[in-house]
Structure formats: C-alpha cells, structure tokens
Amino acid sequence: MKLFDGGRAPNPRRVRVFLAEKGIAVPLVPVDMGALEHKNRAVSERNPLQRLPVLELDDGTILTESVAICRYFEELHPEPALFGRGALGKAKVEMWQRRMEFNLLTCVAQAFRHIHPAMKEWEIPQIPEWGEANKPKAVEFLKLLDGELANREFVAGDAYSIADITGLIAIDFMKPARIKMPEECTNVSRWHEAVSSRPSAAA
C-alpha cells in the first residue's frame, strides 16, 4: 500500500491528519504539486482527474478522494471512530463534514485559486470576481459556526471527528487565501487552538 501525497495542499493534509489520529502509518510517495508533478504520468495514470492524494493498494486497486480514503481506513480500523457512532452520530458527522466542506473549505479554496497569482496555470480561467465573492461566504459561515461552538467542544458534537479535520485544514488555508478570522469568533478560535495543539495537526 502507498499514498501519493501532495504536501501542504489541503486534501493531502486532511488524509495525513486522519491517519495520525488513527495511529496508522502508510508509506508516502511525495508529489511536488508546486512543480505540477500531479500532472505527470505517475498520477494521471492512477487518477485521470490529476488530483491528490491517491491511495494504491497492494493489488493495484486505486482509491482517490480524500474522504473516501479516510472512510476506507475507518472501516479497517474503526477506533477511534472519526465518522461518528450510531445512526444519528454518523449522520451528524456527515452533516457537519459537508457543511465544513461546502461552506468553508470550498469557499476558501475558490478564493485562493481564483485570486492567487500562483494559481494562474491551475485555474483556467481565473475569475478574481468569483474569488472575492467567496470571502464573505466563508466569513458568514464562520460566524454561524461560532454560535454552534459556544455549546460544544467539537464541530459535530462531543467527540473529535473528520468534520474537525476538514475545519482545521480549511482555517489554516485561510492564510494563503488572505481571509481573516473575524475577531468576534472567539469560540471558533478556541476550538481551532485546541485542534491545532493535537499532535495530528503537525502531520
């Protein structure tokens, strides 16, 4: 088994943090996305969408999409449960995972890809107006999230889950995307400090 990894990009990091929380070590194949190596044959043959990470099993089976790779490991190694427990617990993690993905991570990523000069060759056409339109969407969601985190420790409830991982990588990605955390979001900041201090955050 080997994991084609994309360094600092959000989705590769999401899987590395997940594996660190599970205590699972998977051999990494580094791919330099800055040098556009994910467009090379090694990745394209395995994932025609040319996205990372890509997991290759020993029999050659390919899994792509960060959350699908995480779910594979959740099924093989259920503890600690990072996709929730029980019907309602699993549904709540899915709900918050998707809210974090569509209302935060996607907005931050669109702002980065459509505004940052380094993304000119990645996002064609780059549409700065669309990038700018995503910044207030992300900020608005952070304010909503702040109210939620006033009443509980983690994004989807009392236990750390993949929704926290998606939130962590999204908020850390706000720096290169030049989106500032609203000062009034003290609960989000407290939560972000807590998840950032876990050893997995360094993965």
Added chain:
Amino acid sequence: MKLFDGGRAPNPRRVRVFLAEKGIAVPLVPVDMGALEHKNRAVSERNPLQRLPVLELDDGTILTESVAICRYFEELHPEPALFGRGALGKAKVEMWQRRMEFNLLTCVAQAFRHIHPAMKEWEIPQIPEWGEANKPKAVEFLKLLDGELANREFVAGDAYSIADITGLIAIDFMKPARIKMPEECTNVSRWHEAVSSRPSAAA
C-alpha cells in the same frame, strides 16, 4: 418524523429518490422554493443555512444535508445497501459519490445559479463568466465518466448506489442549466436511461 422538501431542486430530489429505492415513506412538508419559502422562519429556525431538505425527528432533532439524511436512513435500514458493502466497496461509493458531486453536480449547479435569470435573487453576486466556465468542466467529466461506464453497469461498480442518484439528479439538472450531453457519451446515455427507468426516478 417529517421531511421539509423542496420540490424539483436537486438535493430534495436526491433524498426522495434514495427513500424510494429503500422503500421508506416519510411524511413530507412541501416548501415552495420558487416563492423563496425556504427563507421563511419554519426553515430558517431548523437550518440557519436556509437549505433544503431538512429532516426533523420526533424528538425535535434536526438533520440537514441531503447525503447526511440518506446516511441516517442507510444506518437504520441497511438493505438495499446504497453506500456500498465492505471497506473497499464503501470507499469506492464514497469516491464516486464525491466525483459526481464535485465534478458534475456542483458544476451544473454553478452554471445554473450564475447564468439563469431566475437565480438573480439567489446567487449574489451572479457572475455569468463563472457560470460559463463550469459548462466545459461538466462536459469534460462526462467524457471521463463515459470511459468508466463502458466497463460496468453502475457508477461505483456492479450495484446501484447513491453515486448513481447524484449522477441522475445532476444530469437531469443539465436541462435548466443548458448544458448538452455530448453525443459521443453513449455509455453515459445508456446508464442514464437505465437509472431513469427505475420507479425511484419519478420520486
């Protein structure tokens, strides 16, 4: 239990098709999205993101996000399995579900929301250039999908899954978004005809 439903919009339909495949009947509360009723108090109180569908359990617990609602029912009623079987099967469904969502449904929805005159009050600011940029992304993914469907019956393998449901609603949504199925995509067309002829497609 009751499901606040949004009629013809893609995500409400996704849940209705899923429930029909499972043979589960849930009382529906119709919400007229054309009249912006999803911005009214009944929905906003339950989902501050003002999106549909919303599932309310008998104890008042709220679940939002179409795929989270589907996963709740999958856990309560595992058969027929629509999120896959076994670690690899579940991971493959998640992988294809996400590919259909990010590379097809999202692109079709962005084209619709940023170009269609009826969406002016929904998508602020409406950026037609971004809408147009999404059309070739959807078409390119359909061509990739066509190669995959040359070798198997359903999107994620030999069994019908939620990835097929997401694909069905995305392709049916291409009509109002004014994206044409590429003529050469004969395998996608064959698959679309097959999933459209299932009784659930009328849900």
